[in-house]
Amino acid sequence: MTISHHVSDALLLDYASGTLEESWSIAVATHLALCPPCRQRLSAMEDIGGAFIDRLDPEAGSESEDASWLAVRSAVLSAPEAPATTPKSPARDDSAATVPEPLRSYLGVDYDKLKWRPLGLGAYHYPIPTGDKSISTRLLRIPAGKPVPEHGHGGRELTLVLRGSFRDGDDLFGAGDLEEADEHLEHQPIATEEEDCICLAVTDSPLKFRSRIVSLLQPLLGI
Amino acid sequence: MGVDIAIAYVDHKSVPSKPGARTRTMTSEPPTNRAQGPDLDLETALAAVATKRDVAAFEKVFRFYGPRVRAFMMKRAADHAEAEELMQETMTKVWKQAALFDPEKGTASGWIFTIARNVRIDAVRKTRRPEYDPNDPALSPAPEIAADDALELNQNAERLNAAMTKLPPEQLELLQLSFFEDIPHGQIAERLSLPLGTVKSRIRLAFAKLRDTLGDEQ
Structure with a gap:
């Protein structure tokens, strides 16, 4: 997989520092799963976070340092020794093995087994519940050769291609590519002709209004 | 955003190394503040x-x-x-x-x-x-990662610290706020009364400089 559109420094910094909301983080972290160079960039940013920790003044409370140490010492010595493992264990439906984490945990099954909901114009979506009420997180399935419907503008929008590809102007976005759009970017992604395009779309711009227009236009367009 | 990565992932092995940056031989180590x-x-x-x-x-x-x-x-x-x-x-x-x-x-x-x-x-x-x-x-x-490259990584903490001290103060402050204040860059822009574009370009500039140091990781 050759990835040509990566997560920006500003967005990755918010992820590295831990300030990025859950919804955006799903898109960023799933891009990271597919993109070794961006994992390296994340690691470099975390090292910078570490360097800031080094620079902190250890200052106040040194009188209680020994008490702190004794507390932690007794905690670690009394803790049962479990072999250190990575926090997550991928013991899930095998059919989902093609979906990278962390997205897989949110879906549970492979793209083909999801209960897709029709959006009109042959497109489908699958809303993903998250803890962020004001951010829309969902998968979109766009028929080959068709534009992305219900396309909100006015806020931030992250689109991660998972299968197939889309064109936006002269740019081609393939599997693993992340498109980062803000209110200043006028764009209209169109799925390429070869196959349906599945992408993860996260946005804080209102979508419902556009959706209604699409459904109103539907009979006129005769689709 | 594609531009960022072009800076980040030039293959350093194909580029003539900057004096003192890449060489593993005993160039005199810069005095570091332990x-x-x-x-x-x-x-x-x-x-x-x-x-x-x-x-x-x-x-x-x-x-x-x-x-x-x-x-x-x-x-x-x-x-x-x-x-x-x-x-x-x-x-x-x-x-x-x-x-x-x-x-x-x-x-x-x-x-x-x-x-x-x-x-x-x-x-x-x-x-x-x-x-x-x-x-x-x-x-x-x-x-x-090739074994000899892995050896070099040991010096990263020192090199990173040295590079960070050379950042312009406004870029260093912005990075520090990002890591400590627990707010996204959009809110940092508001906090500092700076346009969001300025905050983003400072972030970009800061990383471009630090990558010159850390680029050897690649």
């Missing part, structure tokens, strides 16, 4: 914690990082007691997960930062943090 960063012994101590469950080595790690992690937690915690609790939780995880620290992937401080950060997200923000799983079969694997 008080500024941890010495390499802490990485050795962390390795001893991982492999031998060495409590004396862990105390060394604790004495350096414990107070700093507490100071980090103080930036967001309600009070000193909460910061102390979050520090102890972090350092206990450092002990438990020491085997996961991989010096080829980053510095000891960077690794401890990620643990402290995640403890803070759990406790203060109470939100879920989606992360990729390094053992995920669907993960695109990274190319292997």
Whole structure:
């Protein structure tokens, strides 16, 4: 997989520092799963976070340092020794093995087994519940050769291609590519002709209004 | 955004090396302020914690990082007691997960930062943090790091500290706010009364400079 559109420094910094909301983080972290160079960039940013920790003044409370140490010492010595493992264990439906984490945990099954909901114009979506009420997180399935419907503008929008590809102007976005759009970017992604395009779309711009227009236009367009 | 990466991932091996930047031979080491960063012994101590469950080595790690992690937690915690609790939780995880620290992937401080950060997200923000799983079969694997390149990574903490001291103050301040204040760059822009575009370009410039130092990781 050759990835040509990566997560920006500003967005990755918010992820590295831990300030990025859950919804955006799903898109960023799933891009990271597919993109070794961006994992390296994340690691470099975390090292910078570490360097800031080094620079902190250890200052106040040194009188209680020994008490702190004794507390932690007794905690670690009394803790049962479990072999250190990575926090997550991928013991899930095998059919989902093609979906990278962390997205897989949110879906549970492979793209083909999801209960897709029709959006009109042959497109489908699958809303993903998250803890962020004001951010829309969902998968979109766009028929080959068709534009992305219900396309909100006015806020931030992250689109991660998972299968197939889309064109936006002269740019081609393939599997693993992340498109980062803000209110200043006028764009209209169109799925390429070869196959349906599945992408993860996260946005804080209102979508419902556009959706209604699409459904109103539907009979006129005769689709 | 495609532009960022072009700067980041030029193949340094095909570019004539900058004087002193890439050469592994004994160029005179720049004078580093040891008080500024941890010495390499802490990485050795962390390795001893991982492999031998060495409590004396862990105390060394604790004495350096414990107070700093507490100071980090103080930036967001309600009070000193909460910061102390979050520090102890972090350092206990450092002990438990020491085997996961991989010096080829980053510095000891960077690794401890990620643990402290995640403890803070759990406790203060109470939100879920989606992360990729390094053992995920669907993960695109990274190319292997050549053994001699891995050796170089040991100097990264020093080089990083040296590079950071050379950043213009406004860029350093912005990075520091990002890591400590627990607010996204959009809100940092508001806090500093700066246009969002200015904040983003400072972030970009800062990383472009630091990558000249860290680019050797690639």
